[in-house]
Amino acid sequence: MSVTGLDSADAKVQRSRLTLHDSWHRGFHSKLARRFVAATVLCSSIVALVMTAVQLYLDYQRDLSTLDQSVRRIERALVPGLSESVWLLDETLIRRQLDGMALIDGIEYARVVDADGVLASVGTDEGRLSYWHQISLTHLSGTEQIALGRLEVRVSYSNAINRTLQRATLVFATNAMKMLLVAGCILIIYHVLIGRHLTRMAAFASAYDPETPPVEFSLNRSTPSADDARRADGGEKQSDTTDELGLLEAAMNRWMTTNHDYLTKLRDANREQAEFTYALSHDLKSPTNTMGMLIGELEEYGDHDEDNHVMLHDMKMTNRRMKKLIDDVLNYSRIVEERRKFEPVNIDRLVEEICTDLAADIAQAKATIACSTSTVLFGHPMQMRALFQNLVANAVKFRHPDRPPRIEITSVETPDRLTITVADNGIGIEKEHHEKVFGLFQRLHVHSTYEGSGLGLTICKRIVANHDGTIALGPGIDGGTAITMSFRVGSNDQQN
């Protein structure tokens, strides 16, 4: 992603104004914020519920004790009067006194009972949520206490319960409302204080491309220490590095700079090495050429016998080998350094062209090459050419002595991978050598049997790596070799 791309993504997030509505909207749509709020509110609700339950219970107990007090008041204040009325058998008075009693909150039924039965009663005996309370009625005559009967009252606590229920309903309703409001507020606060900074950092981190030069990342937060620093510094936004977000911000910037430095060093080292290799091989070509000329001169015009003739021939072959080696090293160093300049490459057409180039060798070996990929690979045209040329030339070179070489190039396409296989029916490669052959200057045969510098497969491996692919060896046709290359298709389509 280009620098501007990174910048605009970040700026977009920053520019979204810090309005209440916007904060609420963003907070609401943040999974993290929702979880945070849910946990916080749940916690606070549970605590509130417990506290409220305790309080309601205490209130209820208080109501019950108030009832108790009413009954005791009856006992102390009203019972003596009632006793007198019963002694005097004044029915109207008894009734009136009972009426008075019934008015007291909590008393729903009162009656006077003596040896013969109920003398008088007031109220309704519903019998729900209530209990009987009996007080004996006595009359003091001289020194004797005469038992007259008893007063039975029904004390109802249904009122107390109703009141408690009402209180509970009210408390829970208000708590629910509070919970919703607080949840909304927390969403907003979370977004303003934490959420938006996390989002910015996440967006920045995902868009980070180590290839581009680092842009300083700043959260531009307004915290007390940042404000102080800004005032002291004269207006420029400062970063507060004393809290977690600040530390993360500073760390991210540090990482980016370190990354960039390392990458620059790596690139420089690579380039230097490639340049050195190139220069070295280039300079080696000169003496090699001179040698070749001198040997040729000796061969043609020198005075020599049979032995010398053989030796001169060996010299010529060895010098030629050196030349080829230098050329191969030059090629390799070029491929290592090459920048990505990708285009769509038609594999079938490429193989056709390669077959034309290698026509002489192919005809001499009586080789048949069947290419049926019908695919287009997004890559570096010259490197692709070198890759397939190497593979086809190898397949022809390492043919089996008993049969004409047959080469089959096929491909498999899946949504995210393109796999191309070059299979031959040649002499094959033993499994124990599969890893070795990709190494630098690694060969499996002496020069008298098969020529080569040991760089062919190394170059192929490097080209495949340049295209973000993998390369592997496997069994080919009739004991031959198959080379399978697998490329990631998605990334290859990116225009760089």
Next chain:
Amino acid sequence: MTNKIKLAMLIDDEMIDQKQYQRALQRSGLVDEIMTFTYAEDALAYLADNPDVEVDVILLDINMPRMNGFEFLSAATDQLGSGFAKIVVAMLTTSLDPEDRRRACEFEVVREFMNKPLTFDQIEHITQLLPDVAA
């Protein structure tokens, strides 16, 4: 009176180099018989199959396809053990890497580490190593 090498074995993948060693050895007059191998595994197979054949000197190259010099030493020591140790082996190589010299000297059988090309002085030096073995 210098000792003579009765049988020298050359293990080097490059035919042209082998021809040169043969010339040098023959010219020195210090060697009776020479055997050559271009693949180390072939030399190993020969040694394993012919335990009574006494090879005085093996001139061993390092960089060879399939089995290189060090792999040969390792495999030979494992397979042939003490019998192998009686033979004088000299590494003959183009390598200037001191690490290669160090690695070679870890093998008991390696009595000398020489750089190519093979000179008369080097051949004479090898013959002088032989009395140690006989003793």
